[in-house]
Amino acid sequence: MADKAKEGDLDRDSSCIISLDETGRNPQTVSSVEITSAILAHVSINMDSxxxxxxxxxxxxxxxAERGVQGVAEALDTDLENGLTCDEEHLHCQRQASTFSLTPTPTPGFFIRILKACNDCTVWLLFLAAGLSIFFGINGMTDGLLCGFITISVIIVIVVQNMSGKQQPSEMPRKVIVKRGGHEKEVSxxxxxxGDIVSLERDCLVxxxxxxxxxxxxxRLELDDGSTIDANKPFMFYGAKVTGGSGGLLVTSVGTDTTLGQLMTQVTQAPVMNPLPAELDKVNTVLQIAGLLIPILILFVLFLRLKLGDEDVKSKLPQVKGKPDTILDAISKIFKNSNGKFSTLITTLTMSLLGVKGGVPYAISRGIDYWRKKTLFEKAFADQKPLAWLxxxxxxxxxxxxxxxxxxxxxxxGKDSKETSKAIEGLKTAGVNIILISEDKESGLEAIALESDGLVIEGENFxxxxxxxxxSKVNNITxxxxxxxxxxxxxxxxxKKKGKRVAMVGGKTNEIPVLKEADVGLVIESxxxxxxxxxxxxxxxDCCFSFLVATVRCGRCIYENIRKYIQFQLSMTIAGMLIPTITTLSFGYSPISIIQLPWANFVSTFLxxxxxxxEPPxxxxxxxxPLRQTEPLITKAMWRNIVSQAxxxxxxSVFFQSKGQIILGISKKVSETIIFNSFVLCQVFNIVNAREPEKKNVFRGIHRNPWFWVAVCVILVLxxxxIEIAHILIGNGNLNWVEWLVCLVIGxxxxxxxxxxxxxxxxVMVWFSHIYGNHALA
Structure with a gap:
């Protein structure tokens, strides 16, 4: 307990550190020998304990108190006028092995971000598909060249999409002017x-x-109590900002040996990534594995048929007649059809992988930005960490x-106390507790806290x-x-150990460790x-307490909308992977071409x-x-909807490819166009379904979002x-109004x-609850 008490005293405000000794009495007389030995022993590079x-x-x-600042300078072997000597060996002895810094990491350059975005399994496999299509299209087959160039174009879109989030502006390391050997020198x-003598002026950080x-x-320092820093009050601490005057600083501690640095060492964790990217990474990994297994399955079937030397002309699978004479001949038979056209294997590989990559990060970042502007009216920003809103x-x-x-x-x-009380009640209704923190003993805050029937406690007791x-007490503290x-x-x-997600609202420099420790750190700009x-x-x-209610509401609205969008995106992605796989294995080709699937993904994903x-809240x-930390991003209800719709x-699609031509009496090209068009129209109604993951009435409140109607209309027009342009340029099947009606009914x-x-x-849930009771559904 004694060590903890000392630790608390050490981390108090600056006035507590600089005015009293460990016992709380006035400073005792210190001999010159004690000064020198203490400084040399504890301000050296061996300051680890x-x-x-x-x-x-x-x-x-x-x-x-005993000998003034000059006594400290003598013990540090420095000069108040000339600073440290320029002898490298002497400077090396003064240098501390500390890399503590709170400066944001500079943003990497453009090409570094490009390389990072390309360092992805899916992107490299798409490059492989592009290379294969170009290689086997060299002999004049325009299909192969077209597929290759389209795949490269898709990769460019993916790379740009991965870089579409807001980038933190690069920040140069701060420079300061120090005196060494009687000369001023600019250093980081x-x-x-x-022992350095640092020149300080207005707007400098200590x-x-x-x-x-x-x-x-x-x-004068930022957030100071109104007093000045001078010869009578000489102590300054890392992180304060000079707001007026000028002077010099004799450095006594740097890095983790500073008051702030020692407190930062008590932070139990580095900034934790928001759970959303981690959950999305898991989903993306599963889809990547599936995207790889599907082409491997097709490749295995084709190799098996090649090994058996299948001569069945009527087979609906890609023809691989005759046994190969060379390895290159075998590869050629796998990646080309007997008529010399581009094989469906590369098409399926490309489409499967394209199904993995969507606009989720881009759409989420745009959605966060939209609701920040709409709900918060630009009264708060989180450019460095936009996922903090979630x-x-x-x-x-x-x-x-x-x-x-x-x-x-x-x-x-905020105009009277009723507005604040209403905001507090709103947060309580939402399951959010408020804890007031004061470095003083305040009767005003105590009265507010007692209204909540909570526990009022002093820091020393805690x-x-x-x-x-x-x-046992932390949950009851107000x-x-x-x-x-x-x-x-x-x-x-x-x-946090009790499983709470904590937001900290502060602003002082000595509160930085608490802001870092909290799940969300909020600072008032003014x-x-x-x-x-x-x-x-x-x-x-915005200096209004009710603004915190709007911030929580904004975060919840964004999270709910992200869930809706992920349900829509996954059902489309899974369907986009299954359709070409099953149709290729069953009929030897996919009704959705390598040009059409990227189009469907692009239009449906972004719009x-x-x-x-x-979607409004x-x-x-x-x-x-509030959401529990263990609650998954994709709920059971969402998986139910995803599976059923996919x-x-x-x-x-498989049924129509098998029987559509016979039932409607149409050509193969028209049948393929109907399947593709139906797939896109399904996504339009898939968007409607995603509005309500759990409720049957998916049209409730649909009139409140004009952007929904804009997106749907644009998808239909595009x-x-x-369809018309593809018919004219490529020769795809054209649809009459009856065939459009068929597509609309399917959607x-x-x-x-x-x-x-x-x-x-x-x-089923009612039946289970009737038979086994409600506890069986928990």
Whole structure:
């Protein structure tokens, strides 16, 4: 407990660190021998132990009180006028093995991003398909060359799509001016050494912990309490921003040895990736494996027939007559038909892989941007981490610093307390708890906290609890007062251990570790320090507490729309993989060509994303509890819908390829065009079904989203134009109004399939609950 208490004292505000020694009494007299030995022992490159850091934090204020800043400079073997010597061996001894930095990582260059986007199994396989099609098209077969160039074009689209998200602007490392050997020198802030004399002016960030050294001058720091930094109050800490005046800094600690650096070492995790990309990666991996297995299956069948030397002319599979004389001849027979045309193997390979790659990341990023502008009215932004909005939708606890609370509840902004109370009740209804945090003892905040019948606790008591006591009380806390930055960090860590998703609203530099530890770190632009803003996930511009309710609602709306879009995208992708596979194995060719599938993917993916990602939130969205961390992205209801709709599209396509020509008395080209056109129209009604993954009435509220109708109309217009142009340029089958009506009926039947699937599922659930009880469905 004693160590924890020391740790808490160490991480207190600067006034607590610099004014008292470990016992809380005035600084004791320190001899010159003690000064030199203490400094050389604990400000050296061997500063690894926690006890050494504690001793250093207390010895420097004692030295300043006894002998002034000059005494510290002498012990550090530096000169207040000339700085460190320029001897490399001497500088090497001063250099600390620390790489601690809060500066955002610069964005990689354009070509680096290109290489990263191309480093994907699917992209390389598409390159292979393109190469094979070009190679076997060299002999004058235009089909092969056309397929090759189209595949390359698709790859370019994929690469651009992977790079379509907002890129964090590159940021050059901060430079500071130091004095070494009597001369001023510009160095990176990460290269500042213990003993350096750093020049500070307005808008500079303090690059390390240290002491003010320029007599007759003073500094004012960002978020300061109104006092100035001068010879009487010389202590400065890493991360503060100079807002006025000028002076020098004698560096006493750098990197992880600074007050902020030591607190950052207590953060239990690096910034965690939002669960959504991880879930999408899992789905994409499964689809990639399926996309690889399908061509392998076809290749195996073709090799088997080649080995047997099949002479059956009437066979509907690709003809591989005769046994090959050479390996090249065998490969040629696999990738070419007997009539010299392009084999369906490469077509199926390309289409299967294209089915894997959709516009999910692009559509999601555009949807996030849309709802941020529509719901939040540009009053907050998260350019560096746009997926933070999604995390806000699943937040169950919001910790708010006192200063942030006062900023969000300014009388001139939010108009009376009723608005704040209404916002708090709205968050409670949504299952979100509020915890107020103060470094002081505030009766005003205590009154607010007591209205919630929660637990009011002091930071020192919470710090001195055992782990078991903390975990037993943390869920009931509504106010923590008289707390240090270390106490705030422990509070967030305990909440996360209890399975909570935590958002932290702060803004001070010493709150950066808490902002990093929280699932979402929010900083108010008008209040937060520059380093806190850089370390946050979301920056709030609107100083109104009710804005937090809008942020949670925005996150939940985006997450629900993403689920709808993923259901639509997966059902289309799976159907797009199954149709060419089954038809190729059964009939020897796919009715959907290598040109048509990319078109269907492009039109449906991007315009379908526009339709579904702009769906407005439902009225009961804020009455639901936050999503559990263990809850999957794709629910059982979504899988039910995906499977049923993909199977319907596959079954109707295979049936029509088998019997369509006979039933309607049409040619093969017209039959193939009907199948392709029906596939695209199915996606239109698939978008409608995806609006309600669980409800049977998929048309409820459809009038509230004008972008939905725009997307549907554009898809239909583009599809009509594509059918006509393909007929003129390539010679595809043309459709009359009766055949268009057939396609429309096939597409609309997907609505009936969805309704029947959901009705059957409800009947089964009622039957199970009647037989086994409700607990059987849990």
């Amino acid at each position: 926690h006890e050494a850091k504690l001793q250093k934090a207390h010895i420097i204020p004692r030295i300043v 802030s990460s290269d500042v050494l213990v 690059p390390a912990d240290g002491l003010f050294v320029k007599s007759g001058e003073s500094l 995390t806000m939708g699943s937040v169950s606890t919001i910790c708010i610093d006192k200063a942030a609370w006062l900023t969000l509840n300014q009388p001139a902004v 710090r001195n609890y055992s782990d078991e006591e903390r975990m 106010l923590m007062e008289s707390c240090t930055p270390f106490d705030k960090l422990v509070l967030v860590q305990c909440l 209040y937060g320090s520059e380093m806190a803003r850089e370390s946050s996930d979301i920056i709030i511009r 379908g994303g526009l339709a579904l990602m702009t 439902t009225y009961k969205l804020m009455e639901k509890l 199977l319907y599209q596959t079954a109707i 599809q009509v134009a594509f 609309m039947s997907l609505l009936a399939t969805d309704w029947a699937t959901k009705w059957t599922s409800e009947c």
